[in-house]
Amino acid sequence: MSKTGILTGGGDCPGLNAVIRAVVRKSLNEGNTIIGIKNGWKGLIENDTMELTLDSISGILPKGGTILGTSRTNPYKNDGDVEKVKTNFKKMKLDALVAIGGEDTLGVANKLYKEGLNIVGAPKTIDNDLNCTDYTFGFDTAINIATECIDRLHTTAESHHRIIVVEVMGRHAGWIALESGIAGGADVILLPEFPIDITDVCDILKRRKARGKNFSIVVVAEGAKFKEGLILQEEKLDSFGHVRLGGIGNRLAKMIEEKTGFETRVSVLGHIQRGGSPTAFDRILGTRFGLKAAELIKNKKFGYMASLQGNKIVEVPLENAVASLKLVDKDFYNIAREFSG
Ligand code: F6P
Numbered sequence: 001m002s003k004t005g006i007l008t009g010g011g012d013c014p015g016l017n018a019v020i021r022a023v024v025r026k027s028l029n030e031g032n033t034i035i036g037i038k039n040g041w042k043g044l045i046e047n048d049t050m051e052l053t054l055d056s057i058s059g060i061l062p063k064g065g066t067i068l069g070t071s072r073t074n075p076y077k078n079d080g081d082v083e084k085v086k087t088n089f090k091k092m093k094l095d096a097l098v099a100i101g102g103e104d105t106l107g108v109a110n111k112l113y114k115e116g117l118n119i120v121g122a123p124k125t126i127d128n129d130l131n132c133t134d135y136t137f138g139f140d141t142a143i144n145i146a147t148e149c150i151d152r153l154h155t156t157a158e159s160h161h162r163i164i165v166v167e168v169m170g171r172h173a174g175w176i177a178l179e180s181g182i183a184g185g186a187d188v189i190l191l192p193e194f195p196i197d198i199t200d201v202c203d204i205l206k207r208r209k210a211r212g213k214n215f216s217i218v219v220v221a222e223g224a225k226f227k228e229g230l231i232l233q234e235e236k237l238d239s240f241g242h243v244r245l246g247g248i249g250n251r252l253a254k255m256i257e258e259k260t261g262f263e264t265r266v267s268v269l270g271h272i273q274r275g276g277s278p279t280a281f282d283r284i285l286g287t288r289f290g291l292k293a294a295e296l297i298k299n300k301k302f303g304y305m306a307s308l309q310g311n312k313i314v315e316v317p318l319e320n321a322v323a324s325l326k327l328v329d330k331d332f333y334n335i336a337r338e339f340s341g
Contacts, residue, residue: 002095003033004297006052008066009040009073009105013124013138014278015286016066019100021057022290023122028054030298035092040101041108042073045081047088061283064276074239075108082115089117096297098290100124102136103322104240106305110318113303120296121305121318122289126274129173132321133307137289140281142169142273143180149269150184150217157215163205163256163264167249169273170221171242173327176273181219182336188216189336192223193328196252202259207341209262218256220248246270288313 004027008016020036027034036050037043050056050068060067075081089097096118099109102125113119123130128139146168157164166186170176174191181189188204190196205216222245237243249266257264278286285308292306292313304315 001031001033002297003035003093004294005035005037005044005049005089005092005094005097006068007037007040007043007097007099008068008070008124009099009101009108010070010125011072011102012065012070012274013126014064014141014274014276015137015282016100016124017060017063018278018283018286019122019124019137019290019293020052020067021060022287023098023294024052024054024057026291026294035094036068037097039069039071040073040105041075041085042071043068044085044088045073045075047091049092062277064278072104072238072240074104076111077239082112085112086115086117094118096120096302098122098293098297102127102130103325106130106318107322110303110322113318118297118300118302119318120293120302121321122293123305123307123321126176127170127173128175129171129325129327130321131324131326132305132316134310135285135308137278137282137286138274139175140285141276141279142176143183144279145273145276146176146180146269147183149267149272150180150186150219153267154184154217157217161214161263163216163218163253163260163262165218165220165249165253165256165264165266167220167222167246167266167268169269171223171245172325174221174224175328177219177221177224178328178333178336182339184217184219185339186217186219186336188218188340189333190218190220190224190252191328191333192221192225194333196224196226198226198255198259201252202256204341205256205260205262218252220252222246222248224248
C-alpha cells in the first residue's frame, strides 16, 4: 500500500476536478491512500492538507475550479521553502506526488524531482502553451466560451455598425485568440507571436467597409504587442516573474478609432474564460490524464508527465515539457489570414 499526495497549482482551469477524481478513484481502487494538498505548492510549504475519499470526489466532475484550491506560490522564490517542502513531504509520509499545472507548477515539479522527490505531472492550462502535449485540458472550455462571446459580439457589432475589439487570455501564446477567432469568424486576429502592424489592421477594416461590411470583430490576445512592447496592468511581478497583462484591447480600439474614424468598442473577456463547468472534451481529457498519472506512480515512473499525442495518452519527461513553450506557428496563423478583409 502506498500514499500519494495531489496538488493543483497556477491559474485554475476547467477540468482540474476531473483529474483529481480520476487519480483518487484509481488510487483507492488499488488499495492505496491519497491526500489532497491545498493551494498548490503553498500547501506543501505550510503542511496544509485535506482528506480525499470517495465521498469528497462525488459530484465534482462537472464543477469548474479545483476542490483543492490553488496559488501561484513558487517554493524556489523564498529561502527555506524548498526545505519545508521536503520536510513536509516526509512528514506526510508521501510515497509520491501528482502535480497538476502548467509550465510554472510543472517547472517546480521537475526541479523537486531532480532533488529526489517522487513526482509525476498532469498538464493544465487554458493557454494551451505547454510543450510535448497536443492539448492541455481547460483550453477547449476556454475557446468554447470565447467563441460564444464572439458570436454574441458579432450581432451587436452588426446592428450598431461598429468595430468590436475582443481581448482574450494568452500570455505568451495566442492559441485562445487564434482558435476562438477562427471558430467565431473574426476579421482580424492578433497574437503574442507576431507583432501588431496597426496599418495592416486598419487596412483590413477599411477593405471590409469598402465592400459594404460596416462592422468587424478584432480578436486580440492579452500578450499581443506592438513593436514597442507589452501593455501591462501592473509592473509588479508574481513569484514566477510574470507581469499582469491587460489593456491591449483598449489601446488597440483607441488607435483603430483614431486611424479609421470607425466607431469602436472593447470587450475584455478575462476570467470568464477560466470559470465554470468544463466541456465534455476537457472532462474526458482530464480523466485520461488523471488515470495516466496514477499509472505512472504505480509503475514508479517519476519525473514524467501524462500527455496527449494524437489520440493516445503517453508519458513524456517533465524536463522536456517545461524546456520551452508551445507557440503558434506561421502556418496555423495563416488559416486566419485567409479570412481577413
Ligand atoms: O493561467 C493562465 C492565465 O489564465 C493567463 O492566460 C493569464 O495571463 C493569467 O492566467 C491570469 O492570471 P491571474 O488569474 O493570476 O490574473
